[in-house]
Amino acid sequence: MEWIQQLVNGISVGSIYALIALGYTMVYGIIKLINFAHGDVFMLGAFIGFFAITRWDVGFLPALIISMVLCAIIGVIIERVAYKRLRSATRIAALITAIGVSFLIEYTMIFFRGPGLETYPEVLPNTSIDVFGVSVSSKSILILIVTIILMILLQFIVHKTKIGKAMRAVSLDADAARLMGINVDNTISATFAIGSALAGAAGVIFGAYYTRIEPLMGVLPGLKAFIAAVLGGIGNIPGAMVGGLVLGVVETVVSAFGFSLWRDAAAFIILILILILKPSGLFGKNTREKV
Amino acid sequence: MLKVNNIDVFYGNIHALKDVSIEVNESEIVTLIGANGAGKSTLLKTLSGLLKPKSGTISYLSQQINGKQAQAIVKSGISHVPEGRRVFSNMTVEENLELGAYLRKDRDGIKKDIANVYDLFPILGERRKQQSGTLSGGEQQMLAMGRALMAKPKLLLLDEPSMGLAPLIVKQIFEIIQMVNQQGTTVLLVEQNANMALSIADRAYVIETGKIVLSGTAKELQESEQVKAAYLGAL
Ligand SMILES: Nc1ncnc2c1ncn2[C@@H]1O[C@H](COP(=O)(O)OP(=O)(O)OP(=O)(O)O)[C@@H](O)[C@H]1O
Ligand SMILES: [Mg+2]
Numbered sequence: 001m002e003w004i005q006q007l008v009n010g011i012s013v014g015s016i017y018a019l020i021a022l023g024y025t026m027v028y029g030i031i032k033l034i035n036f037a038h039g040d041v042f043m044l045g046a047f048i049g050f051f052a053i054t055r056w057d058v059g060f061l062p063a064l065i066i067s068m069v070l071c072a073i074i075g076v077i078i079e080r081v082a083y084k085r086l087r088s089a090t091r092i093a094a095l096i097t098a099i100g101v102s103f104l105i106e107y108t109m110i111f112f113r114g115p116g117l118e119t120y121p122e123v124l125p126n127t128s129i130d131v132f133g134v135s136v137s138s139k140s141i142l143i144l145i146v147t148i149i150l151m152i153l154l155q156f157i158v159h160k161t162k163i164g165k166a167m168r169a170v171s172l173d174a175d176a177a178r179l180m181g182i183n184v185d186n187t188i189s190a191t192f193a194i195g196s197a198l199a200g201a202a203g204v205i206f207g208a209y210y211t212r213i214e215p216l217m218g219v220l221p222g223l224k225a226f227i228a229a230v231l232g233g234i235g236n237i238p239g240a241m242v243g244g245l246v247l248g249v250v251e252t253v254v255s256a257f258g259f260s261l262w263r264d265a266a267a268f269i270i271l272i273l274i275l276i277l278k279p280s281g282l283f284g285k286n287t288r289e290k291v
Numbered sequence: 292m293l294k295v296n297n298i299d300v301f302y303g304n305i306h307a308l309k310d311v312s313i314e315v316n317e318s319e320i321v322t323l324i325g326a327n328g329a330g331k332s333t334l335l336k337t338l339s340g341l342l343k344p345k346s347g348t349i350s351y352l353s354q355q356i357n358g359k360q361a362q363a364i365v366k367s368g369i370s371h372v373p374e375g376r377r378v379f380s381n382m383t384v385e386e387n388l389e390l391g392a393y394l395r396k397d398r399d400g401i402k403k404d405i406a407n408v409y410d411l412f413p414i415l416g417e418r419r420k421q422q423s424g425t426l427s428g429g430e431q432q433m434l435a436m437g438r439a440l441m442a443k444p445k446l447l448l449l450d451e452p453s454m455g456l457a458p459l460i461v462k463q464i465f466e467i468i469q470m471v472n473q474q475g476t477t478v479l480l481v482e483q484n485a486n487m488a489l490s491i492a493d494r495a496y497v498i499e500t501g502k503i504v505l506s507g508t509a510k511e512l513q514e515s516e517q518v519k520a521a522y523l524g525a526l
Contacts, residue, residue, distance in 0.1 A: 162393070165382075165386060165389065165390060166390075166393065168379070168381070168382060169379050169382070169390050172379045172380060172381055172382070173377055173379060175341055175373070175377070176373060176377040176378075176379065177379075177390075178340070178341060178361040178362065179339060179341070179361060179365065179370070179371050179373060179377075179439075180365065180390045180391060180393045180394075180438070180442070181361070181362040181365035181366060181393045181394040181442065182362065182390075182393055183360075183362050
């Protein structure tokens with residue numbers, strides 16, 4: 001029954017992908033930018049959590065919240081400083097800028113603290129819990145619970161609050177949103193704040209789960225989260241959640257079959273397949289709306 | 292109520308509005324007619340703050356509003372129903388109406404006004420939970436108008452509400468425009484359907500390639516040979 005544990009592992013890593021993918025998809029939805037610096041916000045989140053835990057001696061949850069708040073602020077700063085003036089520029093200019101911001105964050109981090117690893121202290125109880133007669137690590141369960149809570153919170157914000165409705169309106173039609181009196185700039189900032197907070201949360205969860213963090217740790221999960229977002233249909237919030245989970249489970253299954261060297265390749269094969277077979281993603285809509 | 296003085300509007304090098312001046316008085320229906328590409332939508336977009344005039348002034352209720360952000364203009368009581376409806380397609384009818392009231396804080400008033408919109412357009416009430424992208428063209432036009440009314444505008448800007456609609460629906464929509472006007476909202480109506488527009492308007496302007504070429508009471512324009520030849524002929 002090792003399978004159950006494998007599945008849980010897959011869902012755990014998948015929920016980290018999903019949390020990062022949400023930021024990609026929300027930002028893309030609203031300004032059509034693939035924010036390649038998003039994986040680095042995830043990395044910063046992991047380090048902020050690490051600092052909070054080791055220096056300020058706080059537990060997992062406070063560290064998670066501190067990291068989310070600071071990442072939200074960082075996300076807004078990135079948007080205001082680097083992307084805002086490029087709203088009417090070509091997409092490629094914005095994309096190159098995003099890659100530049102990504103390198104800037106990574107190498108600023110390396111410049112100030114070096115490229116070395118840091119080891120997260122044990123902040124989550126690490127015991128085995130009996131689930132339907134199978135023992136599963138308590139860490140995985142906790143991570144899953146935290147992720148589910150965050151996703152429910154996000155769904156609530158997007159569908160029930162004023163700012164959430166404004167975000168959806170701007171992503172559907174920015175000029176029409178302006179005519180409703182919506183402040184488009186603030187709405188875009190709010191989107192960056194929420195997406196970055198989720199990446200920050202993913203960083204702390206990643207640290208607590210895998211224990212090792214370093215300045216380039218955001219690159220691969222960032223890419224995979226991007227693939228998850230494409231898999232679910234970029235711009236589509238439930239799609240990002242499902243895409244992340246599917247990707248995590250597929251990777252774990254590939255490893256479990258003994259092809260662990262193919263683990264990362266699996267993600268890229270999925271990307272290629274989805275781009276060939278259904279570029280709009282699993283949940284993407286192919287239909288154009290009526291005009 | 293609204294006074295546009297000698298504005299010039301450009302898209303890059305394209306000079307879309309040339310020295311345009313118009314005036315709208317409280318409780319009037321004023322219509323602006325003109326052919327495709329004449330600059331009608333450009334004028335409305337400039338009034339609602341989506342475009343900025345390069346020169347000239349726009350004063351509304353004796354305040355200068357040219358150069359103001361769209362959201363400030365909505366707040367001051369101007370609502371714009373854009374060309375092509377532009378409803379938020381992936382959102383329900385009711386969510387669209389709620390967004391129309393985005394700047395309002397009076398929850399009870401908003402609820403009441405949503406009910407009023409459903410009275411005005413019963414079909415929207417039946418479709419309240421439907422995604423607005425799946426509505427028919429006429430229903431989308433009604434929703435776009437209802438959404439604009441949710442902001443409680445003093446001045447309503449309508450951009451070609453009859454576009455692509457069957458004559459019966461057009462008639463219905465124009466009746467509602469008159470009703471809204473009688474309830475105290477001033478209307479600036481952009482139309483290509485000159486016959487219909489002139490039949491409900493008090494005054495009218497004719498715009499050609501970015502310039503106002505004719506103005507007068509609706510009656511005068513209905514009888515003008517120039518207008519008959521260019522805009523009323525086929526109808
Ligand atoms: N975004 C834009 N960029 C460049 N030129 C534009 C843009 N929008 C409009 N124009 C030009 O400005 C002129 C006026 O366009 P506008 O949309 O105001 O015309 P209109 O009178 O509303 O026409 P229609 O009846 O077809 O809606 C046209 O020549 C058009 O090509
Ligand atoms: Mg037009």
